[in-house]
Amino acid sequence: MVEGFLKAKCAQNRDKTGREVCMQPCADWTKMKNIRQMYDVIYDELVKACVAINLDYPVFTDRDGKEVEEDERFGLKQDIKITHPHYIMFAAEKEEELLHDYEGGI
Numbered sequence: 400m401v402e403g404f405l406k407a408k409c410a411q412n413r414d415k416t417g418r419e420v421c422m423q424p425c426a427d428w429t430k431m432k433n434i435r436q437m438y439d440v441i442y443d444e445l446v447k448a449c450v451a452i453n454l455d456y457p458v459f460t461d462r463d464g465k466e467v468e469e470d471e472r473f474g475l476k477q478d479i480k481i482t483h484p485h486y487i488m489f490a491a492e493k494e495e496e497l498l499h500d501y502e503g504g505i
Contacts, residue, residue, distance in 0.1 A: 442479050450483040 459472035
């Protein structure tokens with residue numbers, strides 16, 4: 400039953416030319432180890448691009464980005480500091496836009 404579901408799901412993950420858009424079940428990327436790896440790669444690229452620096456030791460910050468003690472923290476420890484936030488651009492794409500890109504769109 401699961402194999403049938405995955406086979407049907409893979410058929411749904413094809414663009415108009417028949418190429419697979421999602422090579423694995425979509426739930427796989429949401430595993431914590433994969434999310435951590437994604438952020439590690441992003442942070443390494445930010446440091447390479449000179450818009451962030453590695454900190455000597457991890458720190459906690461509040462919502463405003465000020466260093467605080469653990470009991471006042473917002474989020475996890477941070478081991479990089481963004482030095483030029485105005486150079487960073489984040490983008491979110493919808494599936495339709497990604498499919499459009501595969502079909503030769505802008």
